[in-house]
Amino acid sequence: MRRSDPETESTVPSPLSAASESSGDSAGRLIVGALLIFTTGDGRVMFVRQQRGPYAGSLLLPGGKVEDGESLDDTARREAFEEAGVRAGTVTACGVYDMTGPTADGRGYRFVMFVFRAGSDAVRVAAGGHHVDDVVLTDPGLVQPHPTVQQILNDAGVAAYAPAGVQQRLRNDGITMRTYPMAGTRC
Secondary structure, eight states: OOOGGGOOOOOOOOOOOOOOSSSSOOSSSSEEEEEEEETTTTOOOEEESSSTTTTTTSOOOOEEOTTOOOHHHHHHHHHHHHHHHEEOOHHHHHHEEEEEEOOSSSOEEEEEEEEEEEEOOOOOOOOOOOTTTEEEEEEEOOOOOOHHHHHHHHHHHHOOOHHHHHHHHHHTTTTTEEEEEEEHHHH
């Protein structure tokens, strides 16, 4: 794995309007999680609108914190099912993202998220809805998800958000996002 170009990292602090983490975790503590990119044959992407955390209210990819004894890929599968009703068998590792930023209460957060892409065997089998207000399956070009998601989808070749715009939104939100692509994989 290699580190992204430091010139693409944002470090300008500013408060987020989203709510702080309400799960009882200290927002300043390292949280390790996994996300799943679920796409359809016609290029639509599954998004969820999160109820809590520093990105509350934003369109995100289904994902969450790794539980004790759980593998990273199983975390991505479990979270996709709980939040979006997606059952995924085959998943491909896409990259790792180290994200830091401010919370509404000023404590800050740090997430290290492992990103996976669902294989062609993935299917939506339930409504989902665990800690989400909405599940949206749409063309990514028709929506403006959180800028961290825009970067992840660009890196995976799933979307084409304007890189300068993504970086500006990250800076505006005070988010630093470091990318570590998975060597030898094509997402």
